[in-house]
Amino acid sequence: AQSVSQHNHHVILSEAASLELGCNYSYGGTVNLFWYVQYPGQHLQLLLKYFSGDPLVKGIKGFEAEFIKSKFSFNLRKPSVQWSDTAEYFCAVNSRDDKIIFGKGTRLHILP
Amino acid sequence: ETGVTQTPRHLVMGMTNKKSLKCEQHLGHNAMYWYKQSAKKPLELMFVYSLEERVENNSVPSRFSPECPNSSHLFLHLHTLQPEDSALYLCASSHHRADTQYFGPGTRLTVL
Numbered sequence: 601a602q603s604v605s606q607h608n609h610h611v612i613l614s615e616a617a618s619l620e621l622g623c624n625y626s627y628g629g630t631v632n633l634f635w636y637v638q639y640p641g642q643h644l645q646l647l648l649k650y651f652s653g654d655p656l657v658k659g660i661k662g663f664e665a666e667f668i669k670s671k672f673s674f675n676l677r678k679p680s681v682q683w684s685d686t687a688e689y690f691c692a693v694n695s696r697d698d699k700i701i702f703g704k705g706t707r708l709h710i711l712p
Numbered sequence: 713e714t715g716v717t718q719t720p721r722h723l724v725m726g727m728t729n730k731k732s733l734k735c736e737q738h739l740g741h742n743a744m745y746w747y748k749q750s751a752k753k754p755l756e757l758m759f760v761y762s763l764e765e766r767v768e769n770n771s772v773p774s775r776f777s778p779e780c781p782n783s784s785h786l787f788l789h790l791h792t793l794q795p796e797d798s799a800l801y802l803c804a805s806s807h808h809r810a811d812t813q814y815f816g817p818g819t820r821l822t823v824l
Contacts, residue, residue, distance in 0.1 A: 632810050643716075644802065644815040690755065694810045699768075704754040 602627045604693050606703035613681055614711045621676040621706050623691030633674040634692040635665055636702075644690070650674065661685070683712045715739045716816035718803050724822045727793060733819045735786040735803030743809045744786040746778060747802040749818070755802075761786060762809055793823045 607622040625631065635647040648659025655667040665676045674691060691703040716737045725731050735744065746758040760768035761780040775797075777789040786803055800820050804813040 634812065636813075636815075643817050644804075646812050646814075649812055700757060700809075700813075702755040702757075 602693070602695060602699055602701050604691055604701050604703040606689075606691050606706050608706045609704065610707045610709070612709045612711065615683055616680050619676070619678045619681045619685075619708070621689055621691075621708070623674045623676065623703060625672050625674070625691075625693040625701075627672075627693060627695050629695055632694040633665075633667055634694070635659065635663070635674075635676050636690045636692060637687050638690070638705075639687045647676070647689070681708075681710050683710045686710045716803060716805055716814050718801075718816035718819050720819060721817065722820045722822075724824065725790070725793065726824050727795075729793075730789070730791040732790065733788040733801055733803075733821075735788075735805075735816055737784055737803075737805040737814070737816075739805060739814060741805035741807050741814070742783060743806045743811075744780060744783075745804040745806075745813065746786065746788050747804065749800040749802055759788075760809065767809070790821075793821075795823050797821065798823045 603626045605624045633650040636644050637647045638644045647663055648657050648665055650657045650667045658664045663678050665674055667674050686709055688705045688707050690705045694700040719734045742763050744761045748756045748758055757770055758772045759778045764780045764783055775792050779787040800818040802818045803816040806813045
Protein backbone atom coordinates (compact mmCIF):
# COMPACT_ATOMS: atom_id res chain seq x y z
CA ALA A 601 0.00 0.00 0.00
CA GLN A 602 1.08 3.55 -0.63
CA SER A 603 2.57 5.39 2.33
CA VAL A 604 4.41 8.60 3.15
CA SER A 605 6.88 8.83 6.02
CA GLN A 606 8.08 12.02 7.61
CA HIS A 607 10.92 11.10 9.90
CA ASN A 608 10.83 14.03 12.29
CA HIS A 609 7.64 14.80 14.16
CA HIS A 610 8.97 17.77 16.08
CA VAL A 611 12.04 19.84 15.23
CA ILE A 612 13.43 22.74 17.24
CA LEU A 613 16.08 24.99 15.72
CA SER A 614 17.62 28.36 16.39
CA GLU A 615 17.34 31.16 13.86
CA ALA A 616 19.92 30.96 11.06
CA ALA A 617 20.32 27.20 11.47
CA SER A 618 20.00 25.01 8.40
CA LEU A 619 16.93 22.84 7.99
CA GLU A 620 16.31 19.51 6.36
CA LEU A 621 13.03 17.64 6.80
CA GLY A 622 12.89 14.11 5.50
CA CYS A 623 10.10 12.61 3.42
CA ASN A 624 10.04 9.13 1.96
CA TYR A 625 7.25 7.44 0.08
CA SER A 626 6.44 3.98 -1.05
CA TYR A 627 4.96 3.78 -4.52
CA GLY A 628 6.51 2.26 -7.58
CA GLY A 629 4.91 4.37 -10.25
CA THR A 630 5.05 7.99 -11.35
CA VAL A 631 4.19 10.48 -8.65
CA ASN A 632 3.57 14.14 -8.05
CA LEU A 633 5.22 15.37 -4.86
CA PHE A 634 4.26 18.27 -2.62
CA TRP A 635 5.25 20.05 0.52
CA TYR A 636 2.49 21.99 2.23
CA VAL A 637 2.87 24.29 5.20
CA GLN A 638 0.43 25.37 7.88
CA TYR A 639 1.48 28.51 9.76
CA PRO A 640 -0.16 29.03 13.16
CA GLY A 641 -3.77 30.05 12.67
CA GLN A 642 -3.57 29.91 8.88
CA HIS A 643 -4.71 27.65 6.04
CA LEU A 644 -2.68 24.78 4.73
CA GLN A 645 -0.89 26.13 1.69
CA LEU A 646 1.50 24.90 -0.95
CA LEU A 647 5.18 25.41 -0.28
CA LEU A 648 6.52 23.71 -3.41
CA LYS A 649 5.83 20.82 -5.76
CA TYR A 650 7.52 18.47 -8.17
CA PHE A 651 5.76 17.06 -11.21
CA SER A 652 8.61 16.46 -13.67
CA GLY A 653 11.85 17.97 -14.93
CA ASP A 654 14.59 19.34 -12.71
CA PRO A 655 14.51 17.28 -9.50
CA LEU A 656 15.60 20.27 -7.47
CA VAL A 657 12.59 22.50 -7.01
CA LYS A 658 12.38 25.87 -5.38
CA GLY A 659 9.40 27.14 -3.45
CA ILE A 660 8.33 30.16 -1.53
CA LYS A 661 10.30 31.79 1.29
CA GLY A 662 13.65 30.27 0.29
CA PHE A 663 12.62 26.63 0.63
CA GLU A 664 13.75 23.97 -1.80
CA ALA A 665 13.32 20.22 -2.13
CA GLU A 666 15.13 17.53 -4.04
CA PHE A 667 13.44 14.53 -5.57
CA ILE A 668 15.73 11.49 -5.50
CA LYS A 669 13.89 8.79 -7.38
CA SER A 670 16.25 5.98 -6.40
CA LYS A 671 15.69 6.75 -2.73
CA PHE A 672 11.96 7.48 -3.02
CA SER A 673 12.69 10.71 -1.18
CA PHE A 674 11.64 14.33 -1.40
CA ASN A 675 13.44 16.13 1.41
CA LEU A 676 12.75 19.76 2.21
CA ARG A 677 15.63 22.15 2.87
CA LYS A 678 16.31 25.73 3.82
CA PRO A 679 19.86 27.01 4.40
CA SER A 680 18.96 29.55 7.10
CA VAL A 681 15.65 29.45 8.95
CA GLN A 682 13.79 32.40 10.42
CA TRP A 683 11.46 32.65 13.39
CA SER A 684 8.59 33.10 10.91
CA ASP A 685 9.20 29.59 9.57
CA THR A 686 7.62 28.18 12.72
CA ALA A 687 4.83 26.02 11.32
CA GLU A 688 3.75 22.47 10.59
CA TYR A 689 5.07 20.96 7.36
CA PHE A 690 3.37 18.18 5.45
CA CYS A 691 4.79 16.06 2.67
CA ALA A 692 2.21 14.67 0.23
CA VAL A 693 2.38 12.22 -2.63
CA ASN A 694 -0.16 12.02 -5.41
CA SER A 695 0.15 8.98 -7.60
CA ARG A 696 -0.84 9.14 -11.22
CA ASP A 697 -3.84 6.95 -10.42
CA ASP A 698 -4.89 9.96 -8.38
CA LYS A 699 -4.45 8.61 -4.86
CA ILE A 700 -3.15 11.31 -2.52
CA ILE A 701 -1.55 10.57 0.80
CA PHE A 702 -0.19 13.03 3.34
CA GLY A 703 2.57 12.38 5.83
CA LYS A 704 1.94 12.83 9.55
CA GLY A 705 3.50 16.29 9.52
CA THR A 706 6.54 17.84 11.18
CA ARG A 707 6.12 20.62 13.69
CA LEU A 708 8.98 23.07 13.31
CA HIS A 709 9.70 25.49 16.12
CA ILE A 710 12.28 28.22 15.56
CA LEU A 711 13.80 29.85 18.60
CA PRO A 712 14.40 33.59 18.21
CA GLU B 713 -6.99 33.64 1.53
CA THR B 714 -6.93 30.72 -0.90
CA GLY B 715 -10.30 31.15 -2.60
CA VAL B 716 -11.84 28.26 -0.69
CA THR B 717 -14.31 29.21 2.02
CA GLN B 718 -15.87 27.05 4.70
CA THR B 719 -18.82 27.66 6.99
CA PRO B 720 -19.30 27.55 9.85
CA ARG B 721 -15.80 28.06 11.23
CA HIS B 722 -16.78 26.54 14.58
CA LEU B 723 -19.55 24.08 15.41
CA VAL B 724 -20.58 22.45 18.64
CA MET B 725 -23.17 19.73 18.40
CA GLY B 726 -24.69 16.97 20.48
CA MET B 727 -24.59 13.37 19.44
CA THR B 728 -28.22 13.39 18.34
CA ASN B 729 -28.02 16.56 16.23
CA LYS B 730 -27.94 16.84 12.47
CA LYS B 731 -25.77 19.57 10.98
CA SER B 732 -24.03 20.33 7.71
CA LEU B 733 -20.65 21.79 6.81
CA LYS B 734 -20.37 23.87 3.66
CA CYS B 735 -17.44 24.46 1.34
CA GLU B 736 -17.36 26.83 -1.60
CA GLN B 737 -14.75 27.56 -4.27
CA HIS B 738 -14.88 29.89 -7.24
CA LEU B 739 -11.50 28.95 -8.64
CA GLY B 740 -12.91 26.95 -11.52
CA HIS B 741 -11.58 23.73 -10.04
CA ASN B 742 -12.99 20.33 -10.96
CA ALA B 743 -12.03 18.34 -7.88
CA MET B 744 -13.04 18.87 -4.26
CA TYR B 745 -12.02 17.06 -1.10
CA TRP B 746 -12.99 16.60 2.54
CA TYR B 747 -10.24 15.93 5.09
CA LYS B 748 -10.27 15.28 8.83
CA GLN B 749 -7.41 16.74 10.85
CA SER B 750 -7.10 15.44 14.42
CA ALA B 751 -4.49 16.32 16.98
CA LYS B 752 -2.85 12.93 17.13
CA LYS B 753 -3.41 11.55 13.64
CA PRO B 754 -2.18 12.44 10.17
CA LEU B 755 -4.39 14.35 7.79
CA GLU B 756 -7.08 11.87 6.72
CA LEU B 757 -8.65 12.09 3.30
CA MET B 758 -12.36 11.34 3.64
CA PHE B 759 -13.99 11.97 0.28
CA VAL B 760 -13.00 13.09 -3.20
CA TYR B 761 -15.32 14.49 -5.83
CA SER B 762 -14.24 14.96 -9.42
CA LEU B 763 -16.62 16.71 -11.82
CA GLU B 764 -19.32 16.36 -9.16
CA GLU B 765 -18.98 12.58 -8.98
CA ARG B 766 -17.73 10.89 -5.83
CA VAL B 767 -14.59 9.07 -6.84
CA GLU B 768 -13.12 8.19 -3.48
CA ASN B 769 -14.59 7.24 -0.12
CA ASN B 770 -11.95 6.16 2.34
CA SER B 771 -13.92 3.88 4.64
CA VAL B 772 -15.68 6.79 6.26
CA PRO B 773 -18.57 5.91 8.63
CA SER B 774 -22.04 6.47 7.22
CA ARG B 775 -22.76 9.15 9.82
CA PHE B 776 -20.76 11.40 7.46
CA SER B 777 -22.59 12.00 4.19
CA PRO B 778 -21.06 14.19 1.45
CA GLU B 779 -22.95 16.03 -1.23
CA CYS B 780 -21.63 17.89 -4.27
CA PRO B 781 -24.51 19.66 -6.01
CA ASN B 782 -22.23 21.50 -8.46
CA SER B 783 -18.55 22.04 -9.10
CA SER B 784 -18.37 25.03 -6.76
CA HIS B 785 -20.04 23.61 -3.66
CA LEU B 786 -19.39 20.69 -1.38
CA PHE B 787 -21.30 19.73 1.75
CA LEU B 788 -20.65 17.32 4.57
CA HIS B 789 -23.84 16.26 6.32
CA LEU B 790 -23.39 15.07 9.88
CA HIS B 791 -25.74 12.99 11.99
CA THR B 792 -25.46 10.99 15.20
CA LEU B 793 -21.77 11.77 15.55
CA GLN B 794 -19.52 10.51 18.32
CA PRO B 795 -17.19 12.52 20.57
CA GLU B 796 -14.20 11.01 18.73
CA ASP B 797 -15.42 12.78 15.58
CA SER B 798 -14.38 16.07 17.13
CA ALA B 799 -11.69 17.48 14.82
CA LEU B 800 -10.88 20.13 12.25
CA TYR B 801 -12.61 19.36 8.97
CA LEU B 802 -10.83 20.76 5.96
CA CYS B 803 -12.13 21.27 2.47
CA ALA B 804 -9.81 21.57 -0.52
CA SER B 805 -10.10 21.93 -4.26
CA SER B 806 -7.81 21.47 -7.26
CA HIS B 807 -7.95 21.82 -11.03
CA HIS B 808 -7.83 18.05 -11.36
CA ARG B 809 -7.12 15.26 -8.92
CA ALA B 810 -3.34 15.10 -9.27
CA ASP B 811 -2.80 18.85 -9.01
CA THR B 812 -2.05 21.32 -6.23
CA GLN B 813 -4.79 21.52 -3.65
CA TYR B 814 -6.09 24.77 -2.21
CA PHE B 815 -7.37 24.45 1.32
CA GLY B 816 -10.08 26.27 3.19
CA PRO B 817 -9.67 27.45 6.79
CA GLY B 818 -11.54 24.47 8.18
CA THR B 819 -14.49 23.94 10.50
CA ARG B 820 -13.57 23.17 14.10
CA LEU B 821 -16.15 20.58 15.16
CA THR B 822 -16.81 19.61 18.76
CA VAL B 823 -19.18 16.76 19.50
CA LEU B 824 -20.49 16.67 23.05
